[in-house]
Structure formats: structure tokens, C-alpha cells
Amino acid sequence: MDSFTLFGLDGVWAVGIGLVVYGLGFLAVIDAVMNTRTPQGATAWVxxxxxLPLVALPLYLVFGRSKFEDYVEALQDFNVRVREGVEGARHGPLAPFLVEPGEDAGEGGAEDAREAGEMRAFGALSTTPFTSGNRVRLLVDGDETFEAIFAGIDAAERYVLAQFYIVHDDRIGTAFKERLIAAAQRGVEVRFLYDSVGSWKLPRRYKRELSEAGVEVCRFTGPRNWLKKLRLNFRNHRKIVVVDGRRAYVGGLNVGDEYLGRDPDIGPWRDxxxxxxxxxxQGLQLSFARDWFYGSRxxxxxxxxxxxxxxxxxxxxxxxxxxxADDLETCGLLYAHAIESAEERIWIATPYFVPDGRVLGALQLAALRGVDVRVLMPRTSDSLLFKYVPYAYLxxxxxxxxxxxxxxxxxxxQKVALVDRDFAAIGTANFDNRSFRLNFEVTAVVRDEGFCDDVESMLVRDLGRATEISYEDLEDKxxxxxxxxxxxxLLAPVL
Structure with a gap:
């Protein structure tokens, strides 16, 4: 009897390779059952x-894991090495500024107890808990943002810590590089951290010029083996600049001309x-220090x-x-808690609205109990897939x-959430599964009536440039x- 062939291989080799593939697929099934965070995701991967293990196995190696064990291991080492700084940042020198739950409450009884509970939950999730003595100023759009960041870098006396997800070698990218180089040349310690996925277009020449000028450059990958380097799902989406441990900048803008509205295909950019x-x-600096340690040890x-x-x-x-790397899904819990805390309004501005079931349910319940729930999204998007997202959950x-x-x-x-006149959250996290579970993000929560009024005024202007859509609008499509x-x-888990 003639032997059969498969993909040009004779029967013995074909059977052997098939058994190996199915064996690896079985091991991946066990891994998916044990480590995938959601039942829906685990079911799909299993x-x-x-x-189809031959097709699914390579995809699982790249996209399948939702826990970043490398970072967890690095943080354990980090905490041992810099325990004084870490513990001191939260419990030592910060002590005079800590705001304990209910500390600023009056004699409101149950209302004060509820407010204290809300603050306690936020504090338990946070990198650094609620502190007083802060000044937080809104920076609207690219010109105002980069003017402030560049002024901060120019004023640096000791060090600059700069971290971005995307950096382009264009006009604003060149100006950013020149600011960092100028700081380094006048004796300031400058460190630049970038994400290798988000900044994959950044040429080696750009990084070499920074290094040759005395800027320390690091990419967020860490000393991973070849298998772990396939896991492109984990991206550092943070955008942080820290100057001398006294001033910091954080939010939605990366370093690229499109963020200043210079891309003719995208047009004006609102951020x-x-x-x-x-x-x-201190919290933003601690976040950077951890990421830098992971990337460089x-x-x-x-x-x-x-x-x-x-x-x-x-x-x-x-x-x-x-x-x-978090034990809990802290980003998703933060937004779920913010929504559940709302009594009068919860306004959310996000470029990508792909909520998971927990957050979607919280939004629905908030609206059903009479809270003014508004979601602001762009009509046009920088991604073809997100052309349909505004209608996916409508x-x-x-x-x-x-x-x-x-x-x-x-x-x-922009990534903004406003709850009542109590607090506002602004940072790097989108309202989607990737930000809630897969990306490294950073969010600032400000509990101040005056700041909330500023955020409200900003969002009112944005809503004035928006069109309300209804369920009937979807039906008419x-x-x-x-x-x-x-x-x-169906693609929500990986968007």
C-alpha cells in the first residue's frame, strides 16, 4: 500500500507532526483554562x-495570555531593592499629605459613611492613595500640552523621566528629542522609555542621537526569551513626564504630529x-521607576x-x-466603582467604547436609577474597525x-470621566477591554469641586461639537x- 502524504510529508512524518501539534494544543488548552481571565475568552481559546490547533496555537502564543508574569517577577525584585523608596513614597514622607476616608466629611451620618467607603475603595486600588496639597491643571489639545511639557523639561535641574507609548520622528518628535538632548547637555539626568510595539516606526537613528547626547534610552520589553517576546498583547500605554520629582505631565497625548492636528487624513485632534x-x-514617578526597572533591571x-x-x-x-501584572483588574474596577458612585451624573469621553459586561451593566444601572449618563465618542476614527464601535453597544x-x-x-x-461634582478621572486608559486588562495604563483621579467644574466646562464645549445618536439611528442603517x-x-476581547 502506498503511503499517504500531507503538505509534502509522508504519512509517518505527517502523523508525528500532527500528534505534536495536537499535544501542544492540549497543553495550551490547559493553560487557557487556568489563566484566561474571562470565561468567554477561555471558552473561545479552548x-x-x-x-484548529495548527492555526490557533501561534495566535495563542501572541495574544492568548492576560497575565504578565515577567512584570510580576520584576516588581518583586524591584520592591526588595528599593523598598525604602517604595514604602517611603506611600507611608513615610507622604504621611502628612494622606487624606483618610471620611476625614473631610461633616456630620452627614450615612452619607458620610458612603463617601468614606468610596474613598477607601479608590485608595485600595491605587498606586498612591488620596493626598492633599496638589495642584492639577487641565491641558487641552496638543499645543497647550507640549508647550507645558517643554517648559517643564527646560526648567529641569536634576532629572527628567519621559515615557510614551508612541513616539514619531516628525516635527514634534524632533522638537521633543532636542529638548531632551538640551537638558542632558546642561547636566540634567534624562531617561527616555518607550514601548516597542507603539513606537515600532521609531528609527534607530533617533534613539542613537539621544544616547550619544547622554540621554539614557530604554524600551519596555525587558530581558525576555524568544517565546515571551511573541506576546505582543502586553503594551505599555502610559504617557508620563516627571521633572525633578516635583512636577509631572500625564494624559492622552503621545509624541507625534497627528496629536497636534497635522495629519491631513485624520484632521483636527482633540485630546x-x-x-x-x-x-x-510621587505616584507617577513610582510608576515610571517600576517600568524602567522592568525594561533595564x-x-x-x-x-x-x-x-x-x-x-x-x-x-x-x-x-x-x-x-x-495586577492581582485585581484595577483599571476596570476603578471605572466600575466610579460609575456606581455616581448620584447625579457620569460623563465619559473615550475614543474607543468597548465596555466589558461588568462596566456595561454598571452604566445601565446608573441610567436606570436616574443618573445622567453620557458617553462621548468620535464619529471618525484612526482605525477602520472602530468605525462601527459607536453602534456596537448602542x-x-x-x-x-x-x-x-x-x-x-x-x-x-481624550480619556476623561466626570462623576457628579465629586471627582474626575483623566489618564491614558481607554474604555475598552485592552485598557482594562491588557495594557499598562495610568489614571489620575482628582477629588475637587473646582477641578470638576473645569472638566465640566471642557466637556460641555465638546458636547457642543457632537451629535447625539439614538437606537433609531442604528435601526435606520x-x-x-x-x-x-x-x-x-465579537472582537471586543482583543480590540
Missing amino acids: FALAT THLDVEGPMV EQLDGLVWEPAAAPDGDECGLVLASGP DEVARAGVRTFLYEDGFMH SFPFRFAANATR
Whole structure:
């Protein structure tokens, strides 16, 4: 009997390779069952790996894991090496600035107890808890943001820590590089950390010029083996600049001309950043120090861990640096808790609205109990897939009373949440599964009525440039469009 062949291989080799592939697929199934964070994700991976292991196995190696063990191991080492700085940042020098739950409450009884419980939950999730003595200023759009960041870098006396997800070698990228080089040449210690996925287009020449000028350059990959380097799902999406441990900048803007509206295909770019002074800077600095240690295994000496109150700073705030190394899904829990805390309003501005079931349910319940729930998204997107995302969840949120708005004046990229007149959250996290579970993100939560008023004024202007859409708008779309919108939801776990 003639032997059969498969893909040019004779029967023995084909059977042997098939057994190996199915064996590896079985091991991957066990790994998916044990480590995938959601039942839906685990079910999908188990089905794919069991039925089509040859196709699913490579995909699982790249996209399958939702826990970043490398970072967990690095942080254990980091905490041992710099325990004084870490513990001191949270419990030592920060002590005079800590705001205990209920500390500023009056005699409101149950209301005060509820507020204290809310603060306690936020503090438990945070990198550094609520502190007083901060000054937080809104930076609206690219020109104002980079003017502030460049002024901060130019004023640096001791060190600059700069971290971005995307850096381009264009006009603003060149200006950013020149600012870092100028700081290094006048004796300031400058460290530049970038994500290798987000900044994959950044040429070697750009990094070499920084290094030759005395800037320490590091990419967020760490000393991983070849298998772990395939896991491109874990991305450092943080955008942080820290100056002398006294001032910091954080928010939605990366370093690229499109963030200043210079890309003719995208058009005007709407974004929000923060200028932070006071004890909150310690949380942003701690986040950077951890990321730098993971990427380089280098302990950052000489950082200022003694916080100081900002001049005229009276705002209360905290910092949450979240990511796939957390024991809990801190980013998703933060937003779920914020929504559940709302009594009068919860306004959310996000470029990508792909909520998981927990957060979607919280939004629906908030609307059903009479809270003014508004979601602001861009009509145009920088991604073809997200053309349909505004409509993917429209039927579920609209039926509950959530109002959805599409921003019309270009692309809106800001990540902002406003709850009542109590607090606002601004940072790098999108309202999607990737930010909640897979990306390294950072969010500043500010608990101050005046700051909330500033955020409200900003969002009111944005809503004035938006069009409200309803469930009927989806029904009026063609069948292919509605099918594409619903099909988009199937990709929600990996968007």
C-alpha cells in the first residue's frame, strides 16, 4: 500500500507532526483554562485550540495570555531593592499629605459613611492613595500640552523621566528629542522609555542621537526569551513626564504630529492632558521607576521621594498605575466603582467604547436609577474597525437611558470621566477591554469641586461639537452596516 502524504510529508512524518501539534494544543488548552481571565475568552481559546490547533496555537502564543508574569517577577525584585523608596513614597514622607476616608466629611451620618467607603475603595486600588496639597491643571489639545511639557523639561535641574507609548520622528518628535538632548547637555539626568510595539516606526537613528547626547534610552520589553517576546498583547500605554520629582505631565497625548492636528487624513485632534504638582507626582514617578526597572533591571538612584505641597495647591487626588501584572483588574474596577458612585451624573469621553459586561451593566444601572449618563465618542476614527464601535453597544445602552454622542470636529482621543461634582478621572486608559486588562495604563483621579467644574466646562464645549445618536439611528442603517456593528462586538476581547 502506498503511503499517504500531507503538505509534502509522508504519512509517518505527517502523523508525528500532527500528534505534536495536537499535544501542544492540549497543553495550551490547559493553560487557557487556568489563566484566561474571562470565561468567554477561555471558552473561545479552548474551542479554537481543540479544533484548529495548527492555526490557533501561534495566535495563542501572541495574544492568548492576560497575565504578565515577567512584570510580576520584576516588581518583586524591584520592591526588595528599593523598598525604602517604595514604602517611603506611600507611608513615610507622604504621611502628612494622606487624606483618610471620611476625614473631610461633616456630620452627614450615612452619607458620610458612603463617601468614606468610596474613598477607601479608590485608595485600595491605587498606586498612591488620596493626598492633599496638589495642584492639577487641565491641558487641552496638543499645543497647550507640549508647550507645558517643554517648559517643564527646560526648567529641569536634576532629572527628567519621559515615557510614551508612541513616539514619531516628525516635527514634534524632533522638537521633543532636542529638548531632551538640551537638558542632558546642561547636566540634567534624562531617561527616555518607550514601548516597542507603539513606537515600532521609531528609527534607530533617533534613539542613537539621544544616547550619544547622554540621554539614557530604554524600551519596555525587558530581558525576555524568544517565546515571551511573541506576546505582543502586553503594551505599555502610559504617557508620563516627571521633572525633578516635583512636577509631572500625564494624559492622552503621545509624541507625534497627528496629536497636534497635522495629519491631513485624520484632521483636527482633540485630546486632554494634565499638569500635576504636589504629592501625586510621587505616584507617577513610582510608576515610571517600576517600568524602567522592568525594561533595564536598573534601579534609579537619586530620585526625590520626599513630596512637597504645590504652591497654592489644595486639591485632593490619587494615582492608579494599572496593568496585567495586577492581582485585581484595577483599571476596570476603578471605572466600575466610579460609575456606581455616581448620584447625579457620569460623563465619559473615550475614543474607543468597548465596555466589558461588568462596566456595561454598571452604566445601565446608573441610567436606570436616574443618573445622567453620557458617553462621548468620535464619529471618525484612526482605525477602520472602530468605525462601527459607536453602534456596537448602542442598543443596550440606549434602552437603559444612556445618552451617546459622536464628536464631529475631527478625531477625539481624550480619556476623561466626570462623576457628579465629586471627582474626575483623566489618564491614558481607554474604555475598552485592552485598557482594562491588557495594557499598562495610568489614571489620575482628582477629588475637587473646582477641578470638576473645569472638566465640566471642557466637556460641555465638546458636547457642543457632537451629535447625539439614538437606537433609531442604528435601526435606520443598512443591514450590512448593522451586521458589521454587531460583528465588531465579537472582537471586543482583543480590540
